[in-house]
Amino acid sequence: xxxxxxxxxxxxCYLNTRASHLLFVLRKDGRxxxxxxxxxxxxxxxxxxxxFCEVLVDFTWKADLHSFALDSSEEYIMSIGTVSxxxxxxxxTFQQVAEDIIAFGRLDVEELESMRKxxxxxxxxxxxxxxxxxxxxxxxxxxxxxxxxxxxxxAHDLRKPIGLLMTYxxxxxEETADVLNSEHLxxxxxxxxxxxxxxxxxxxxxxxxxxxxGVFPLRLEHVNLAALFSASLEPNRVQACQKGVQLDxxxxxxxxxxxxxxKIEQVIGNLVANAIEYSVPGAVVAVRLTCDxxxxxxxxxxxxxxxxxxxxxxxxxxxxxASTVKTAGERSTGLGLLISRKIIDAHSGKIxxxxxxxxxxxxHFEIPAQGDNHRDTDEYPFDRLSI
Amino acid sequence: xxxxxxxxxxxxxxxxxKRLDCTRxxxxxxxxxxxxxxxxxxxxxxxxxxxxxxxEFNRISVAKEHLATxxxxxxxxxxxxxxxxxxxxxxxxxxxxxxxANEFHQIGGxxxxxxxxxxxxxxxxxxxxxxxxHMLLHIQETKPDLVGxxxxxxxxxxxxxxxxxxxxxxxxxxDIFVGGQAFLWGGTEMLKHYSxxxxxxxxxxxxxxxxxx
Ligand code: B12
Numbered sequence: 001x002x003x004x005x006x007x008x009x010x011x012x013c014y015l016n017t018r019a020s021h022l023l024f025v026l027r028k029d030g031r032x033x034x035x036x037x038x039x040x041x042x043x044x045x046x047x048x049x050x051x052f053c054e055v056l057v058d059f060t061w062k063a064d065l066h067s068f069a070l071d072s073s074e075e076y077i078m079s080i081g082t083v084s085x086x087x088x089x090x091x092x093t094f095q096q097v098a099e100d101i102i103a104f105g106r107l108d109v110e111e112l113e114s115m116r117k118x119x120x121x122x123x124x125x126x127x128x129x130x131x132x133x134x135x136x137x138x139x140x141x142x143x144x145x146x147x148x149x150x151x152x153x154x155a156h157d158l159r160k161p162i163g164l165l166m167t168y169x170x171x172x173x174e175e176t177a178d179v180l181n182s183e184h185l186x187x188x189x190x191x192x193x194x195x196x197x198x199x200x201x202x203x204x205x206x207x208x209x210x211x212x213x214g215v216f217p218l219r220l221e222h223v224n225l226a227a228l229f230s231a232s233l234e235p236n237r238v239q240a241c242q243k244g245v246q247l248d249x250x251x252x253x254x255x256x257x258x259x260x261x262x263k264i265e266q267v268i269g270n271l272v273a274n275a276i277e278y279s280v281p282g283a284v285v286a287v288r289l290t291c292d293x294x295x296x297x298x299x300x301x302x303x304x305x306x307x308x309x310x311x312x313x314x315x316x317x318x319x320x321x322a323s324t325v326k327t328a329g330e331r332s333t334g335l336g337l338l339i340s341r342k343i344i345d346a347h348s349g350k351i352x353x354x355x356x357x358x359x360x361x362x363x364h365f366e367i368p369a370q371g372d373n374h375r376d377t378d379e380y381p382f383d384r385l386s387i
Numbered sequence: 388x389x390x391x392x393x394x395x396x397x398x399x400x401x402x403x404x405k406r407l408d409c410t411r412x413x414x415x416x417x418x419x420x421x422x423x424x425x426x427x428x429x430x431x432x433x434x435x436x437x438x439x440x441x442x443e444f445n446r447i448s449v450a451k452e453h454l455a456t457x458x459x460x461x462x463x464x465x466x467x468x469x470x471x472x473x474x475x476x477x478x479x480x481x482x483x484x485x486x487x488a489n490e491f492h493q494i495g496g497x498x499x500x501x502x503x504x505x506x507x508x509x510x511x512x513x514x515x516x517x518x519x520x521h522m523l524l525h526i527q528e529t530k531p532d533l534v535g536x537x538x539x540x541x542x543x544x545x546x547x548x549x550x551x552x553x554x555x556x557x558x559x560x561x562d563i564f565v566g567g568q569a570f571l572w573g574g575t576e577m578l579k580h581y582s583x584x585x586x587x588x589x590x591x592x593x594x595x596x597x598x599x600x
Contacts, residue, residue: 077445078445111451121406350530
C-alpha cells in the first residue's frame with residue numbers, strides 16, 4: 001500500500017504539471033495567485049496576478065466566485081480565451097479553502113468525443129460528396145467535348161453541300177429568269193436566300209463549337225483602329241443603304257491598339273448589323289468608337305423597338321432572340337450575340353446593353369486597349385491592383 | 388410552415404448533436420416545398436442565434452456550439468440540389484460575396500449568395516476570412532455587377548473598412564453591399580463616407596435591392 005501522503009503528493013504533482021485539468025488558486029477579489037501548467041499552456045499567457053475574469057471570454061456576465069464557492073458540488077460552464085484565439089469551454093467547480101478559492105476546470109471528454117465523431121462523419125460525407133461532384137464534373141466535361149466535336153463535325157460537313165446549293169441556286173436564279181414564270185422564280189429565290197441563312201448558321205455554329213471547345217485563340221496584333229473601324233463597317237454601309245437607314249459614325253482620336261482585328265471586326269459588324277435590322281427605313285443608327293490609354297469603348301445605338309427588361313439577361317446566350325421582330329423580317333441565327341460576348345470575354349472586356357422598350361437599344365463593349373497582359377504572361381496582375 | 392413546436396424539436400436535436408434527426412426535419416420541410424428563405428430565417432438563423440445566446444450565457448459549451456454549427460453547414464447541402472436545379476429566370480447579373488478578412492462567420496454570407504441565386508443572379512461565395520488580394524483578383528477576373536461583404540464581429544470593422552476602400556480605389560463604379568450582425572453594434576454611419584456602399588440588413592432586403600438594381 002502506498003501511504004496517502006505520498007499518493008497526495010504525486011497526485012498533486014501530476015495535476016500541477018501534466019493533467020489537462022485547469023487549476024487556479026484565487027484570492028477573494030478573484031486575483032490569480034497560483035495556476036497549474038495546463039492553465040498557463042491553454043491561456044498562453046502569464047496569468048499570475050491577473051483577475052480570473054480576464055481569462056474568461058467575457059460577455060456582459062460577471063462570475064460571482066463567492067456564491068459559486070458556496071456549493072462546491074455545482075459545476076459551471078465557462079469559456080477560456082485560448083492561445084489559438086478561439087474559446088474553449090471548461091466545467092468549473094469552486095471551493096473555498098480558508099481565505100482563498102480553488103477553481104478546478106475540466107473538459108467534458110464525452111462531449112468532445114461526440115463532437116469529434118460528428119465532425120469526422122461530416123468530413124467523410126463532405127469528402128465523398130466532393131469526389132462524386134468531381135466525377136460528375138469530369139463526365140459532364142467529356143459529354144460537352146463530345147457535343148462540341150459533333151457540332152463541329154456536323155457544321156463542317158454541312159458547309160460544302162450548302163455551298164453547292166447556294167452556288168447552283170444562284171446560277172439558276174440568274175440563268176432561268178427568262179424561262180421560268182414569276183412564281184417558280186420566286187421559289188428559286190427563296191431557296192437561294194435560305195441557303196444564305198443556312199451558310200451563316202453553319203459558320204456561327206463552327207465559331208460556337210470552336211469557342212466551346214476552347215480552341216479559339218486570339219491573334220493579338222498591333223492594329224490601326226481607324227482602319228479597322230472603317231473596314232468593319234464596310235458591309236454595314238451597304239446594308240444600311242439598301243434599307244434606307246442612316247449610319248451616323250463618329251470615331252475621333254483613334255490610335256493604335258493591340259487586339260484580334262478579325263474578331264473585333266466581326267463583333268462590330270454584328271452589332272451594327274443588328275441595329276440596322278431593328279431600325280425602320282429613315283431611322284438613324286449612331287455608331288461610336290473611342291479610345292484612351294487603357295480602354296477601347298464602342299457603342300451602337302438604334303431607335304428600334306427596344307428589348308423587354310426580362311429578356312435582356314438572355315440576350316447573350318445561345319439561340320436567344322428577343323420577342324421583338326426585325327423591321328424587314330430579317331433572319332438571324334440567334335448566335336451572333338453569344339459569339340460577340342465570347343470574343344469580348346476573350347479580350348478581357350465587357351459587353352452589355354442598355355435598352356428602353358419602345359425607344360431603342362444601345363449595345364456597348366469595352367476592351368483593354370493594349371491587350372490583356374495577364375492572359376499572355378499567366379501572371380497575376382497584382383501590379384494593376386493596388387491594396 | 389415551421390410551427391413553434393417543430394422549431395423547438397429541431398433546436399433540441401441540434402443542441403444534442405442529433406444530426407440525423409435534424410436532417411430528417413429539414414428534408415421533410417424541403418419535400419413539402421418550404422420556401423428556402425423561410426428555412427434559412429426561421430429555422431437555421433433562428434436556431435443559431437439561440438445557440439449563440441446559450442453560449443453567451445454559459446449554458447452550453449463551445450463544443451456544443453461548434454457541433455451545432457457544423458451540423459447546420461451540413462444541412463445547407465440538402466438545399467443545394469433544389470437551389471441549383473430550379474429553373475430561375477437568369478438575369479445575366481453577377482454578385483461576388485465574401486466575408487471580410489479575419490471574419491470566420493460564413494453562414495450568413497452564404498445564405499445571401501443563395502438568395503441571390505434564387506433571384507436569377509449568378510452568385511459566387513468566396514468564403515470566410517478572405518484575404519483582400521484574392522478577393523480583388525477574383526473581382527477583376529469575374530467582373531461582377533455587385534460585391535457583398537459580410538461582417539459579424541464588430542471588432543473586425545477595420546478589416547471591412549479596408550476592404551471597402553481597396554475595392555473602391557480599384558473598381559470605382561462597383562457597388563458594394565455590406566451586411567451582417569456587426570452592424571447591430573454600429574458602423575452604418577461610417578458607411579456614408581463612401582460612395583456606392585449600402586448596408587443591407589436582411590435576406591428580404593437583399594432580395595428587394597437586387598430586384599431594383
Ligand atoms: C457559429 C458561430 C461561430 C462559428 C462560425 C463558423 C461558421 N462556419 O460560420 C465560429 C466557431 C468560427 C465562431 C467564432 C467566433 N465567434 Co461566433 N458565433 C457563431 C453563432 C453561434 C452563429 C453564427 C451564424 O451563423 N448565425 C446565423 C447567420 C445566418 O446569421 P447572420 O450571420 O447574422 O447572417 C444574417 C444577416 O446578418 C445577414 N447577413 C450576413 N452577412 C451578410 C452580408 C451581406 C452582403 C448582406 C446583404 C447580409 C448579410 O443575412 C443573414 C441571413 O439573414 C453566433 C451567434 C449569432 N447570434 O449569430 C456567434 C457569434 C456571432 N460569435 C461571437 C463571437 C464573440 C465569436 C468569437 C470572437 C469567439 C472567440 N472569442 O473566439 C469567434 C470569432 C472568430 C472570428 N474572427 O470571426 C459573438 C459575436 C459578438 C460580437 N459582438 O461581435 C456571437 C454573436 C455569439 C454571442 N452571442 O456572443 N463563431
